[in-house]
Amino acid sequence: MKNLGKKDRTIRILxxxxxLAFGYGWLSGWLAYASxxxxxxxLIEGIAGFCLLYKLFNISTLxxxxxxxxxxxxxxxxxxxxx
Numbered sequence: 079m080k081n082l083g084k085k086d087r088t089i090r091i092l093x094x095x096x097x098l099a100f101g102y103g104w105l106s107g108w109l110a111y112a113s114x115x116x117x118x119x120x121l122i123e124g125i126a127g128f129c130l131l132y133k134l135f136n137i138s139t140l141x142x143x144x145x146x147x148x149x150x151x152x153x154x155x156x157x158x159x160x161x
Contacts, residue, residue: 079128079133080126080127080128080140081127081128081129081132081133081137081138081139081140082123082124082127082128082129082132082138082139082140083138083139083140083141085139086124086139087124087125087127088124089124090120090121090123090124091121091124091125093117093120093124094117094118094119094120094121094122094123094124095117095121096117097113097114097116097117097120097121098113098114098117098118098121100113100117101113101114101117102114127140
């Protein structure tokens, strides 16, 4: 069940890519590994549209469509027979 909205997913995908790039290019040692792991988790969440922490805290940024119940056709007053 997805619980991430479009903006949230976009931000996570971009942040995941940035963290992976930082880990590859600018960081070294344990910071690089931490950046790889965190970037991969955030990127996968963004692609999948699901966040486990959101699920645990019952949070959703996903806009759900409001389904209106079908309406009955308008009822006209009954016609009286001609006299």
